[in-house]
Amino acid sequence: MRLNIYLTGVGGQGLVTFATVLGDAAIRAGYKALVAETHGLSQRGGSVDVHVRIGDIDAPLIPRGGADVIVAFEIIEAFRAVDYANEDTVFIVNRRLIRPPMIKQKIPSINELENLLRKNIRKLYVVDAYSDAAKLGNIIYENTIILGALYSILRLNQYIPQGVIEESIKMNLRRDIDKNLRAFTIGLKYGNAK
């Protein structure tokens, strides 16, 4: 088994925590996992990507065109990730737009961006994690909702039992565990609908 998961988003969105929960769950389930973060100026606002590789792997970085799944925490960043995609790559895109500050160029609306993705990507799942999280009371649950979506869409239960990933959430998030577990369950619904 070899799974290449490419995460992309904006500094401050918690990609590293997400990747840690996922990687730790994979190891708890008996697989090898490598998580490589590229953060430059370590704080926020810039584009960030994290490579998560699970299974029969040695090197930390995913080859170009080699992602099995691309998870975009922000919709503009989904476009930047296409280098890592091939025709079969599953895209999971959070319906959220974070405007780059100080950009003179006009930015398409979120609907325009979504349509552009739909036109070009076969296996596209758009998730509404931001509003789901707001409904749950705090946007910090956005990540865990996306994790649930990833888990169900990729049918990761073949490799990582749900109990194991929940265990990893408990160990790595530490705060607001109950809400986070709820958020994970909310995310699971995205695996059923296309």
Add this chain to the structure above:
Amino acid sequence: MSNCIIRLMLGNHAIAHGAMEAGIAVAAGYPGTPSSEIIEYLLDNGREFGVYAEWSSNEKVAYEVAYGAALAGARSIVTMKHVGLNVAMDPLMSSAYTGVKGGFVIITADDPGMWSSQNEQDNRWVGLHAYIPVFEPYDPQNAKDLVKLALEFSERHGHPVMMRTVTRVSHVRGPVTVCSPEKPRYSEGYVKEPRRHALVPANARTLKGELLRRWSTIEEDVEDAPHVYIDGNKNLIITSGVAFTYALEAVKNYGVKASILNVVTPVPLPRKVITDAVTRADKVIVIEEGDPVLEQQLKALLYDEDIRVPIMGKMENLFNRVGELTINSVMDGLTKALGIVNPLTSIKTISIDYSPPQRPPVFCPGCPHAASFYELKVSTARSGARPVFSGDIGCYSLGINNPFNEQDLLTNMGSSLGLGMGIYHGTNGKTLVIPIIGDSTFFHTGLPALVNAVYNKTPMLILILDNRVTAMTGGQPNPTSMISIENIAKAVGVDYVRTIDPFDTKKAQDTITEAMSVVKGGGVAVIIMRRGCALEATRLNRGHVARYYVDANACRACGICYNLIACPAIVPLENRKAWIDPNMCVGCSVCAQVCPYNAIKPEGNVKEWLGKWAEM
């Protein structure tokens, strides 16, 4: 080994834990990406086991602290990023002469690709230069194993050992077997040995001979390091460090037929191990991260041994010499060398006809530096001055970006003052120079430069942006929490010293304007702009944060707030009016002060919140 468990661990945490398993007593470092998490881990987890760890004021001091401990016989490590090692070069070169008593490992994290650095620098050269052996790990588990081995090796030879990591080892998380720490090995007491420890010329001359003798036993001993040889083919790939993992992927998954030799010690080379492997090969391909350090030495070695096989690597431009290796670049080189097809190039990638806008890193919402740069810009523009902004290393380096453009030079830690003085004198006093330096950088190497400015009577306006932490690397503490920068500046003879809050925009502008006139009169002026890092302030005060919002009726869409302070929380709407994202705003109040139409209003108890923030 019964109480060991496998955990997903960051490479740097694995290194720190490995050092604890090897019984280190003392650890010192200066933060710098990608090395910072080693000392952080030891501060969090080492104390309960009796490990002494500290953030030192710079790398040279850190080096001396750990080196001194090792001279006394304790086991110790020192950590820093690649360029940090330059600051420590002075004691480093001497430490090879004196040797050490306790195990002493210098951990230096290189940053190929310059994700967060001013240059790429391969510190394996330093090992060659200084007669210090270099160990190079390839993944987090290997890094943990090697730090233990390096400490033992160092103690066995009474000699410092360097461990060189790269971003893709230090900042990778992988499975690591974690065991209980050993009791820290402190020294029983320092034994005076002036003939060895005091490097006056007569002693140093004797020690150089000893050093060379030690070096030849080290050369023999590295033969027994855990080099990996995977036999399979007449093509031989020789790697060190993370390059090994790419070679493995190439052989296992992408149809490359080759043997692999991974060398644990690129300095000095294990000559026998290498010649054994090479004599079985028709062709040698060297893959390494950074410069062709392995390749150059290998070519010299094979010349000595009279072995002639084709050797290819970075010197033949088979692999990229700028930036870090990737599996794509490694496969490009390998397939070229072996004359086979690269399966990675036949993957059907996709493209979409929309190029997303760049997203350069920006100051965080509520960053006090953004306010300082705004105020500096306004006051210098108003007075018609055209100063040279001499920047420095830290979060505030981002002042180089739009809309501030206030870093004209920026080369290394503490350079803002020194280069500024050079520009002042080089232009025969015709330039108004404004060095901009952070609190940690000031204590790092700004301090001696400030002394020089006063001593050599060089007029400058020095802005010290004191946000109470070393923020760029993640908020490590530094002397600013204990030692008054004001008193230091006064003590070294600066007459004009002022402290202002960058969140008080009016006062900040007035003070900068006043200080510029002091400088024009030939004086040195120091302004300390003090306000805690926004990230730290909100982290420490969850639940107290107040916010601001834009009153849409009052906003006249002038754009001043979003164009001049560039807070990421302020978003221009389609109608060019401003909107503040409530999930991002941290209530610093700067936009409200800047808005000429009073359209930005507080929400929550702003006074109390800003008061709490000011306590940092």
